[in-house]
Amino acid sequence: MTDRTPERRTSRWYHDPFVRWTSGPICFQRRTIMDLPKAYTPRDVEPSIYERWLAADVFAPDGAGSTADPALPAFTIIQPPPNVTGSLHLGHAQRTAVEDLMIRHARLRGHRALFLPGLDHASIAAQFVLDRIIAAEGESREALGRERYLERMRAFSDSTRPVILDQQRRLGGSFDWGRLRYTMDDHSAKAVRVAFDRLYRAGLAYRTEALVNWCPGCQTSVSDLEVLSTPETGTLWSVRYHLIDPATGAPDPTETITVATTRPETILGDTAVAVHSDDARYAALIGRLARVPFVDRDVPIIADDVVDPAFGTGAVKITPAHDHDDHQTGLRHGLAAPSILADGGTIADTGTRYDGMDRYEARRAVVADLEARGDLAGSAPHEMVLGRCQRSGDVVEPRLKTQWFIRTGPLAERALEATRSGRTRILPERFEKTWEHWLTNIRDWNVSRQLWWGHRIPAWYCPDGHVTVSSVATGPVACEVCDRPAAELRQDPDIFDTWFSSGLWPFSTLGWPDDTPDLATHYPTSVMETGYDIIFFWVARMMMLGLELTGEEPFHTVYLSGLIRDPQGAKMSKTKGNVVDPLGMIDEAGADALRFALIHGTTTGNDQRFGPAKLEHARNFANKLWNAARYVLGARPLTIPADAERRLPDERHVGPADRWLRSRAVATTTAVDAAMAGYAFGEVTRLVYDAIWNEYCDWGLELAKVRLTDEQLGPEAREATWWTLVEVLDTYLRLLHPVMPFITEAIWAALPHRATDPELLIVARWPGVGERDEAAEREVGALIELVGEIRNARASARLPAADWLETLVYVPPAMGPTFEALRRGVERLARARPLLRELTPEALEAATMPGDLTVIVTGGGVEAAVRVGAAHDQAADLERERLEHDLAEAQGWLAAARERLANASFVARAPAAVVAGARAREAELAEQVDRLRARLSG
């Protein structure tokens, strides 16, 4: 299948014929939320919300529904493309959640936010999957042949493609589907050709014979990154090579040099034996010849200081064609490098009986034969590090091959400069070190792959061996050197490493190499979010290629996510069978809950364990929010019409609790802004969660309930309170929308809107930061604390929860109006009635009776006595215990505070504000201790 970037974006879901989508049963109109069940059911909400977004064309920065401010810079995230043949796992879900969070936040802030979706052809990974499928059908890649195989692959990827796209949508990703790209689409193909052509002309791509990592299982070369070093126990064999008698030219039966090897079969490719130049044992032998067994080749004994005299026998056999060290040694000494392996890992071209044997079979045979002829000097178990293919697990064999390489030196230099100068920032910062280390020690990048599925290398060779690289889709018309016509040229059969096209992703997706408006607007992109495990594979390559080809850093920030692990901390993998399908979780708890769960309580770059508990927590939160919204909508005073346009609360009638709630929202917004600026998304969810649950619901709604049902208040007061609830809820919905887009959109749809608001929250505006109301926060805060203390006293005295307790209370005169305004709220929440106000602490003291419970809130100077009554004998004792406990605690704190202040250095050297704070604290505690003491003695 061939993807095209559509000329015109549609407002509909991606025009892929394979994608089917049924909408949910409920179409959200305004104010229908109350018709929905008490328990939030995401299944009824999420699909239709997504449909609304699509219909409104709000995802595209230039879509019909966009409200972006063109004066602001664009904000762009090009998504790391998942494999076209794969399906989404939790890691993907997390990435999409984080990326979409950033995108939605930027969109709410008015930036032209582009979230560009895509798919990767995943050349070797996809071949692996398809090969297994056709093997099950009794087919094979070889039998099909290149063309038919590729056809099959195209059909296969067309069939798998909708799966992952559908999953992305279920997650709620606000992708601009009209800009969907694929690393194998025509445009990417062009970008690959042009990129390679430019690199070639700049001398940064070259073809040479070099030792490459060959995977016999995959039958292709792989890059250094795809080779995993695994420690394993092998065998170190010692083999005697017979020296050549200079007189006779024949091997001496007794004079030998013993070499050590872990791969005896490579004897067949030996062209020298090396010793250290200072090694006295072998000094006399340097320059003489030794006979290589089986192949009967006489090779020189050479001196080379790479040899460690302490290892093995101090003499090393040199196999330049199959060992990296030996290859270097061979080059230094001008040694021949005969190859002894075929593509499939069998021995070849040695002219011995081992030809055709598998490398391990040959190893056993060689050892046996050496033993038979008495030249095996010994063998011992040996701890070593083997290079294995990341994909197949096969032991990788170094082989000499003529292939294409990218000269990384100059590219890496520029990539390092990008981070060193701060033009690109890597988060978390610690990864800059590994980045530095890798790029500083980087080796040239082998980009040739002997695979079929991928971009064919646009290099042609003429019969004379001339090389022609062309960026033209149809290939060159003639040899660049000798003008032979195209018909006589042969294209390189190899394809590119899949990461080559991935490396162009941030700009090829925007139209590069063409000069497109998208490239001008959205490049360089904003944030590259991806897992830290592919920082080298991908991020470094994008940086290198981006700088070289576009002259600019492809992104200003690299945000590296940690890995998702199972609840036991194990990495999720298909082979372990602990991979969880995110769709199941979405079905169960909703995409919002999944997104929240994946972000909450995490820190950038740190792995997280993920299990059902987190999901449940997030679902509960969604449910809490849902029900809070249901309450607010249902509590609308009758004096406000159902379809009223949004009004701000009337300042003349708002109560202290309203001001408190509003001020807390300001505080939360400020904190969220700071967290967002620091990419601390776990902190963002924590802040909003706490604000909604512990402030808005626990106190805001509870206090509002009292006011909304207070017959003594006029309608203006009730209206002001209700509008406050709406306003603050609205603020929290905006703050939460980037994390939980569906539920916030759904609730928002049911709330009255401002005249300036758009129809949809997704394109509304991020909350501005207003003024804190310090007095309201302090005074209402004190009363909230008072309620808590009364509840505490009630519980520790084992008083029945249902009883209303007569309570005396003293509040400082300054707080009088606030207290009176909240009196009924305090009564209800503390279940204290009647609540009698005493005018002085002394009056309170005088009015109490033995056994009364006393609670003191130091911060606001509030004090209360709860009248227990005679019915509760043991209450007095229990209360005494509590008071003693409180007193001991307060005394402890007081002692600590005094000790601190007694320290002359502290007073002298600590900042004035800290000292003042400590003094105030001391005074408060002293007062509290006094009162508790008085209480206990009285």
Next chain:
RNA sequence: GGGCGGUUAGCUCAGCUGGUCAGAGCGCCUCGCUUACACCGAGGAGGUCACUGGUUCGAACCCAGUACCGCCCACCA
């Protein structure tokens, strides 16, 4: 052989540039009148922040070292 990260309540984890930071969720214990929510509400218990030194008026937070756990990089046969 280099480099990085982690070690904080029973479990999973927050804790930004040192000064109420000893927190959250789950779990646990007690209780539940109250129609937004039992996917809930109220109260509570639980930690010498791995260890040892140091810097500082003050350290979970900075420095040095130690011990475990994990990850990445590395061409010694």
